[in-house]
Amino acid sequence: xxxxxxxxxxxAEIVNYCLNNSKDQNDLGTxxxxxxxxxxxxxxxxxxxxxxxxxxxxxxxxxxTDFWTLIYKKQVDNLRTNNYGMYVVQDKAFRFLTRISPGxxxxxxxxxxxxxxxxxxxxxxxxxxxxxxVTAEVQTIPxxxxxxxxxxDGHHILFSPFAKLAQRPLFxxxxxxxxxxxxxxxxxxxxxx
Amino acid sequence: MAFxxxxxxxxxAPLYLATSDVERELDLQYHVHAAxxxxxxxxxxxxxxxxxxxxxxxxxxxxxxxxxxxxxxNSKIKFIVVIDSSNIALRENEVRAIxxxxxxxxxxxxxxxxxxxxxxxxxxxxDRAVQKLMSGNV
Amino acid sequence: MSRQASRxxxxxxxSEFLTLTYGALVTQMLRDFENVxxxxxxxxxxxxxxxxxxxxxxxxxxxxxxxxxxxETADRxxxxxxxYLNVQPTISNWSAASDEFSLLFDTNxxxxxxxxxxxxxxxxxxxxxxxxxxxxxxxxxxxxxxWFVQDQLxxxxxxxxxxxxxxxxxxxxxxxxx
Numbered sequence: 001x002x003x004x005x006x007x008x009x010x011x012a013e014i015v016n017y018c019l020n021n022s023k024d025q026n027d028l029g030t031x032x033x034x035x036x037x038x039x040x041x042x043x044x045x046x047x048x049x050x051x052x053x054x055x056x057x058x059x060x061x062x063x064x065t066d067f068w069t070l071i072y073k074k075q076v077d078n079l080r081t082n083n084y085g086m087y088v089v090q091d092k093a094f095r096f097l098t099r100i101s102p103g104x105x106x107x108x109x110x111x112x113x114x115x116x117x118x119x120x121x122x123x124x125x126x127x128x129x130x131x132x133x134v135t136a137e138v139q140t141i142p143x144x145x146x147x148x149x150x151x152x153d154g155h156h157i158l159f160s161p162f163a164k165l166a167q168r169p170l171f172x173x174x175x176x177x178x179x180x181x182x183x184x185x186x187x188x189x190x191x192x193x
Numbered sequence: 194m195a196f197x198x199x200x201x202x203x204x205x206a207p208l209y210l211a212t213s214d215v216e217r218e219l220d221l222q223y224h225v226h227a228a229x230x231x232x233x234x235x236x237x238x239x240x241x242x243x244x245x246x247x248x249x250x251x252x253x254x255x256x257x258x259x260x261x262x263x264x265x266x267n268s269k270i271k272f273i274v275v276i277d278s279s280n281i282a283l284r285e286n287e288v289r290a291i292x293x294x295x296x297x298x299x300x301x302x303x304x305x306x307x308x309x310x311x312x313x314x315x316x317x318x319x320d321r322a323v324q325k326l327m328s329g330n331v
Numbered sequence: 332m333s334r335q336a337s338r339x340x341x342x343x344x345x346s347e348f349l350t351l352t353y354g355a356l357v358t359q360m361l362r363d364f365e366n367v368x369x370x371x372x373x374x375x376x377x378x379x380x381x382x383x384x385x386x387x388x389x390x391x392x393x394x395x396x397x398x399x400x401x402x403e404t405a406d407r408x409x410x411x412x413x414x415y416l417n418v419q420p421t422i423s424n425w426s427a428a429s430d431e432f433s434l435l436f437d438t439n440x441x442x443x444x445x446x447x448x449x450x451x452x453x454x455x456x457x458x459x460x461x462x463x464x465x466x467x468x469x470x471x472x473x474x475x476x477x478w479f480v481q482d483q484l485x486x487x488x489x490x491x492x493x494x495x496x497x498x499x500x501x502x503x504x505x506x507x508x509x
Contacts, residue, residue, distance in 0.1 A: 046339060047267040305444045
């Protein structure tokens with residue numbers, strides 16, 4: 001329990017930081033991205049001792065039940081799919097909304113408390129090979145419904161999720177071609193492309 | 194004695210490769226490369242079969258001089274280990290243990306916030322640990 | 332599937348979730364600010380804000396009485412680290428006047444997976460911790476300074492966080508910055 005309050009405080013600070021720091025107060029992109037990288041890395045650990053996933057449904061089940069329970073300390077209240085790549089997760093008392101008093105004024109504030117989680121789920125799925133769009137819908141605080149739309153065309157993407165990050169000057173990124181390596185061996189480099 | 198550990202990314206680009214024998218590095222890399230096709234095959238054919246749930250794929254193939262083993266994480270990162278056929282000290286269980294350790298090291302490396310997934314693994318901590326894993330088994 | 336996942340230690344997952352989220356925030360800040368010093372300041376500030384909120388929880392949880400001297404305060408800080416981060420720092424290196432001490436960490440959960448790139452040697456990755464201490468103590472009318480003396484991320488054997496008493500604040504002064 002005690003770590004949870006630390007996380008809740010950190011989450012609140014991250015929300016403030018991201019919104020104060022962006023030019024547009026409604027820009028939740030950074031917040032979503034912080035969630036994305038967290039989810040991407042975290043799922044690597046959480047699936048370490050789990051058997052291979054058979055298909056998309058099995059992966060989705062893992063994310064919406066096991067992963068959710070581990071992170072949010074409660075099970076989702078409802079999980080549905082239309083079997084065409086659309087999944088809906090319903091949480092009647094979403095952790096980051098439980099501390100907010102219900103009301104229409106507060107409802108306007110709701111998106112900033114769910115953006116991190118949208119990114120978290122998208123990041124976890126992305127690392128497991130599922131390219132998706134995650135959105136959230138809050139009608140009455142603290143209930144929340146997450147819509148996960150699987151993008152089935154982009155199945156074999158070359159790390160486009162991190163490309164956004166790579167374009168920024170802090171990191172130098174190399175263009176990498178698929179499987180054209182071990183062609184030349186040089187003393188100074190292990191592989192060439 | 195030759196020994197090679199490779200980490201291959203989702204897009205089959207090499208993320209990390211370590212060999213105990215620099216002289217034969219090219220040869221070993223060639224085996225790693227060839228192993229990727231077998232890994233791909235195994236992952237597709239094994240679909241739905243109960244034994245395919247395991248991340249460890251077992252021996253992929255062998256040549257006159259080498260044995261090649263494979264492992265695929267849930268995030269589609271491939272680990273390939275090449276060992277000498279003459280190395281009888283390494284049995285199935287030892288190979289499994291190598292993969293388990295390697296998997297642990299890899300997940301820790303991914304959790305380094307300064308590592309960008311898909312980039313080459315150049316971090317000292319990871320490299321040192323893999324080298325240690327290798328020298329402990331040669 | 333679910334059976335396997337439930338074997339995961341919930342406490343460990345909690346702490347890793349925190350560690351990874353914090354890491355994502357730090358790297359985001361490094362992209363947002365050109366100057367690493369600005370990142371250090373921001374992290375400290377976030378810690379300060381968190382400290383002000385966490386102290387409420389700490390007081391409610393422990394129903395600790397008011398500290399009369401710095402040695403008591405040091406014990407409370409140690410206790411807080413145990414409760415909130417599950418680490419037990421050692422208190423040492425008291426100054427002669429007993430107004431300054433160090434917290435020594437063998438392990439730091441925030442930096443569990445971190446390896447600093449060489450060009451970021453002036454980044455105070457865990458600045459949030461010093462901020463937290465400053466924020467929390469300010470809420471109980473103690474003004475302190477807090478800074479890192481040693482850091483395992485920079486190759487030191489331990490992580491040493493120094494805390495120095497500055498003055499006792501008047502009750503009337505509202506806590507908070509800006």
